[in-house]
Amino acid sequence: MKCNCWCFLAAAMKAAVLIQRWYRRYMARLEMRRRYTWNIFQSIEYAGEQDQLQLSSFFSFMLDNFTQLNGNGPDLISQLLDPVVDPWLDRETCYKLIPVPESYTGPRLSFPLSVSDTDALLGAFKEQQTLHARYVLQLLYETKRLLKQMPNIIHLSTSYTNEITICDLNKHALLSDLIITLSISRLAALQNGLPSAETPYVFNGDFVDRGKKSIEVVSLLFAYLLLYPDYMHLNRGNHEDHIMNLRYGFTKEVMQKYKTHGREILQLFQDVFSLLPIATVIDGKILIVHGGISDQTDLDFLSSIDRHKVKSAMRFPRRSLEHLDIGHSCKRKRRQCGHSRQDSAASTSSSSSSSSSLSSSSSSFCSPRTPSCLSPRPCPSSPSMPYTINVLQVPYLDSLSSVPPPAPPQHDREWKQVVDILWSDPKTQEGCSPNTFRGGGCYFGPDVTRRLLLQHGLQLLIRSHECKQEGYELCHGGQVITIFSASNYYEEGSNRGAYIKVGRELVPRFYQYQVSRTTRKLTLTQRVRAAEGTALKALKEKLFTHRSELLSGLQQYDQNNTGCVSLSEWAQAFESVLRLDLPWRTLRPHLARLAPDGSVDYQSCFEDMEPGIPLPQVTQKLADTLFRYRTDIEIIFNIIDKDHSGLISIEEFRHTWRLFSAHLGVDIDDRAIDDLARSIDFNKDGSIDFTEFLEAFRVVHKLNNKEQQLNGKTAGGK
Amino acid sequence: MTENKQSGESIVPDLHKKIKAAFKSFDYESNNNVDVREIGTIIYSLGCFPTQADLHDIIAEVEEDHTGCIPLDKFLPAMTKVLLEHKFPPIPEDLLLQAFEVLDKQKKGYLEPEELTKHMTEEGELFTQEEMEEMLTALADHKNNYVYYKDLISQLTIDPDL
Numbered sequence: 001m002k003c004n005c006w007c008f009l010a011a012a013m014k015a016a017v018l019i020q021r022w023y024r025r026y027m028a029r030l031e032m033r034r035r036y037t038w039n040i041f042q043s044i045e046y047a048g049e050q051d052q053l054q055l056s057s058f059f060s061f062m063l064d065n066f067t068q069l070n071g072n073g074p075d076l077i078s079q080l081l082d083p084v085v086d087p088w089l090d091r092e093t094c095y096k097l098i099p100v101p102e103s104y105t106g107p108r109l110s111f112p113l114s115v116s117d118t119d120a121l122l123g124a125f126k127e128q129q130t131l132h133a134r135y136v137l138q139l140l141y142e143t144k145r146l147l148k149q150m151p152n153i154i155h156l157s158t159s160y161t162n163e164i165t166i167c168d169l170n171k172h173a174l175l176s177d178l179i180i181t182l183s184i185s186r187l188a189a190l191q192n193g194l195p196s197a198e199t200p201y202v203f204n205g206d207f208v209d210r211g212k213k214s215i216e217v218v219s220l221l222f223a224y225l226l227l228y229p230d231y232m233h234l235n236r237g238n239h240e241d242h243i244m245n246l247r248y249g250f251t252k253e254v255m256q257k258y259k260t261h262g263r264e265i266l267q268l269f270q271d272v273f274s275l276l277p278i279a280t281v282i283d284g285k286i287l288i289v290h291g292g293i294s295d296q297t298d299l300d301f302l303s304s305i306d307r308h309k310v311k312s313a314m315r316f317p318r319r320s321l322e323h324l325d326i327g328h329s330c331k332r333k334r335r336q337c338g339h340s341r342q343d344s345a346a347s348t349s350s351s352s353s354s355s356s357s358l359s360s361s362s363s364s365f366c367s368p369r370t371p372s373c374l375s376p377r378p379c380p381s382s383p384s385m386p387y388t389i390n391v392l393q394v395p396y397l398d399s400l401s402s403v404p405p406p407a408p409p410q411h412d413r414e415w416k417q418v419v420d421i422l423w424s425d426p427k428t429q430e431g432c433s434p435n436t437f438r439g440g441g442c443y444f445g446p447d448v449t450r451r452l453l454l455q456h457g458l459q460l461l462i463r464s465h466e467c468k469q470e471g472y473e474l475c476h477g478g479q480v481i482t483i484f485s486a487s488n489y490y491e492e493g494s495n496r497g498a499y500i501k502v503g504r505e506l507v508p509r510f511y512q513y514q515v516s517r518t519t520r521k522l523t524l525t526q527r528v529r530a531a532e533g534t535a536l537k538a539l540k541e542k543l544f545t546h547r548s549e550l551l552s553g554l555q556q557y558d559q560n561n562t563g564c565v566s567l568s569e570w571a572q573a574f575e576s577v578l579r580l581d582l583p584w585r586t587l588r589p590h591l592a593r594l595a596p597d598g599s600v601d602y603q604s605c606f607e608d609m610e611p612g613i614p615l616p617q618v619t620q621k622l623a624d625t626l627f628r629y630r631t632d633i634e635i636i637f638n639i640i641d642k643d644h645s646g647l648i649s650i651e652e653f654r655h656t657w658r659l660f661s662a663h664l665g666v667d668i669d670d671r672a673i674d675d676l677a678r679s680i681d682f683n684k685d686g687s688i689d690f691t692e693f694l695e696a697f698r699v700v701h702k703l704n705n706k707e708q709q710l711n712g713k714t715a716g717g718k
Numbered sequence: 719m720t721e722n723k724q725s726g727e728s729i730v731p732d733l734h735k736k737i738k739a740a741f742k743s744f745d746y747e748s749n750n751n752v753d754v755r756e757i758g759t760i761i762y763s764l765g766c767f768p769t770q771a772d773l774h775d776i777i778a779e780v781e782e783d784h785t786g787c788i789p790l791d792k793f794l795p796a797m798t799k800v801l802l803e804h805k806f807p808p809i810p811e812d813l814l815l816q817a818f819e820v821l822d823k824q825k826k827g828y829l830e831p832e833e834l835t836k837h838m839t840e841e842g843e844l845f846t847q848e849e850m851e852e853m854l855t856a857l858a859d860h861k862n863n864y865v866y867y868k869d870l871i872s873q874l875t876i877d878p879d880l
Contacts, residue, residue, distance in 0.1 A: 008820075008823075011820050012820055012821060012837065012841060013841045013842050014817070014820075014842075015816075015817035015818070015820040015821050015837075016817075016821070016837045016838060016841040016842035016843075017769065017841075017842035017843055018809060018813065018814060018817040019814070019817050019818065019821075019837075019838070019842075020838060020842050020843045020844075020845060021767050021768075021769060021809065021843070022767070022809050022814055023849075023853060024758070024762060024849075025762040025766075025767050025808075027762075027849075027852070028758065028759040028760075028761075028762030028763045029762065029763050031759050031763070032740065032743065032759070032763035035743040035744075036743070039743070428747055428748065567732060568731070568732060568735075571735070583736075583739035583740075583742075583743075585732065585735055585736055585739065586736065586739055586740075
């Protein structure tokens with residue numbers, strides 16, 4: 001008996017060790033997958049933001065060139081991108097004349113707002129209702145009036161209030177996140193409470209874009225702002241910008257929900273956004289901004305500017321030729337020749353006066369290129385990409401003189417200071433350099449932070465702008481806190497959200513949470529799988545939209561056309577084409593199959609994807625471009641389609657497409673475009689239903705993702 | 719691990735890339751150093767099944783004296799050796815099944831949470847309370863909380879191999 005017991009104990013211990021080892025290894029694998037998934041999301045997001053840089057430079061390019069092609073006066077594009085302030089929207093009649101039908105069951109707001117109005121809004125939005133356009137306009141009108149009275153930098157004091165809560169809803173703000181934070185909710189355990197004297201709030205920007213409920217979120221925020229102007233504070237974020245909204249979905253959401261009054265609503269939003277304060281300071285010690293700072297940030301200067309003039313970070317101030325007095329150019333040249341930077345490619349760009357960027361400053365948007373100096377690869381992703389400084393070549397006597405850009409006038413400096421605040425990111429390395437990922441703002445190091453805090457007697461910088469897995473992150477020796485309040489930003493389970501509370505002792509306290517769609521607690525395994533599935537789907541879409549380039553890269557290693565390359569070659573090709581910093585070898589099993597001899601069957605990478613509907617007759621290259629820039633093209637078409645009919649004329653289609661491909665440097669001949677245009681003019685009436693056209697270029701996943709998750713596997717290779 | 723069928727010369731650079739990729743995921747400051755506490759996760763994720771004692775040995779070999787950090791230039795050669803020698807091979811599924819069956823004295827086909835907890839937290843290379851909670855959440859059946867180990871083994875070991 002005794003022997004048996006002893007044997008059992010020994011065996012049990014061995015068994016336990018085995019199970020423990022196995023389980024720990026399993027958890028480590030899971031943790032690694034979680035990190036890789038995170039990597040994928042972040043790389044694609046940054047790559048996406050570089051694309052947006054592309055779009056903004058294209059808009060400028062279009063503005064400079066479209067008018068000339070058309071020959072008409074101020075065209076519809078410039079009207080939307082650079083609208084003249086419509087005085088009508090400043091008057092109460094802008095909304096008073098809009099009738100609200102009896103059949104409307106949503107909230108009817110009465111101004112000045114009371115708690116019953118904000119409660120009604122909360123309730124209505126939970127029930128998926130839409131606020132009537134009249135009330136949206138009225139809300140915006142009143143918000144605009146209030147914001148006009150506010151300074152650029154808000155100063156708060158903890159002596160008059162309880163602890164202040166600081167959040168950043170960020171893009172993709174789920175309505176549920178806002179509701180969780182603000183109100184009593186059955187969805188989550190954490191309830192911070194509605195804004196009030198007891199619970200003052202600072203919301204640190206990015207109220208709109210990417211989710212489907214941006215209007216609801218921002219309406220609630222503005223409503224609380226009107227209700228409690230002393231306890232509710234909003235900072236501007238980089239998405240409070242009408243051009244960003246064009247790209248990231250807010251414009252589309254507004255147009256879809258408000259077909260009749262969408263444009264007026266967007267116009268008012270644009271005004272309101274540019275009137276949002278830029279920063280908040282608590283007790284003169286804690287600075288809160290959306291993005292960050294630069295080595296040029298000057299809070300005193302920022303307090304003095306007209307912040308509403310910086311409508312969009314993407315429309316850098318136009319500098320006209322009037323600034324340059326050509327007659328005196330050579331004198332100036334002699335004085336400043338030590339500072340001039342010449343770009344030989346730019347010597348032919350004398351007409352792009354509106355696009356010169358600031359020289360030698362640490363942040364500026366890339367100036368748009370003219371067709372003559374395009375490179376085949378349009379997306380700048382390496383820090384070595386130079387900022388093209390457009391130096392004017394002017395004829396003087398018998399030679400050409402180079403005129404360096406003049407010293408930045410006042411409004412350029414204003415623009416740069418604001419953009420730095422809204423777009424910068426902290427980095428571990430010292431110094432300040434252009435933020436090439438975002439295309440605007442800076443990377444600022446711990447020395448920059450130290451200097452600024454010292455200069456203004458501050459002790460802490462709280463900012464947002466970047467998603468963090470735990471909802472918050474400290475850096476620069478604790479002098480900078482990044483706070484991110486949208487949980488599940490990329491996907492269910494991708495990250496937690498967090499907010500900060502700060503009291504009189506000025507020590508921040510962090511509150512983390514995660515909203516879960518299901519009431520049952522998801523295991524880490526399930527969450528990782530779900531997030532991984534979504535990340536891989538996004539990654540595969542990227543592969544598909546770069547198919548021709550990837551194939552030509554791969555074929556360089558496969559001269560005999562066997563369809564296979566080694567793992568190293570496969571990883572090399574993907575790395576160099578996509579330029580996403582991802583662990584390709586580890587991801588391979590999800591993306592490609594192996595041939596029997598262990599090499600990679602690279603065609604299998606593209607098996608899972610297909611276009612939405614049968615493609616019109618286009619070349620592979622044109623198709624890839626259309627897939628890749630589908631969203632951008634859609635935005636442009638939407639702008640052109642003034643009456644929201646879903647149709648544009650063939651002429652407009654041709655013009656737009658020619659410009660776009662010229663700007664991208666994609667070599668697509670006119671005939672291909674004409675054929676394309678004619679083939680999609682189904683009714684032969686000279687108009688194109690672009691929605692239907694674009695449907696063909698939406699990437700569709702063949703396998704139902706849900707099925708894959710149920711089986712516990714992911715698609716791809718083994 | 720079909721990738722090993724490639725010629726011997728190309729294995730080592732590939733291993734290096736794999737090891738570096740895993741290492742980088744924990745290199746928060748981008749200075750080629752990771753916290754020593756993350757080494758276990760890194761090594762496990764590279765396909766190895768070391769015991770805690772094994773881990774301690776590796777750490778002793780590569781840790782930068784008492785800094786709590788492990789530099790890449792020390793980790794890389796050590797880990798490459800481990801992988802080339804297949805030093806900590808995986809646990810075969812049937813062995814794992816036997817292990818569970820040993821603990822399941824009454825041969826019920828499942829383990830009650832208390833049973834499993836007792837073994838995991840009192841024997842062998844003890845689990846922390848956190849690890850135990852996560853294991854139960856992950857493995858226990860939702861209705862009755864039993865751990866049906868037979869199904870679990872196949873489910874949880876299906877994993878795209880590195």
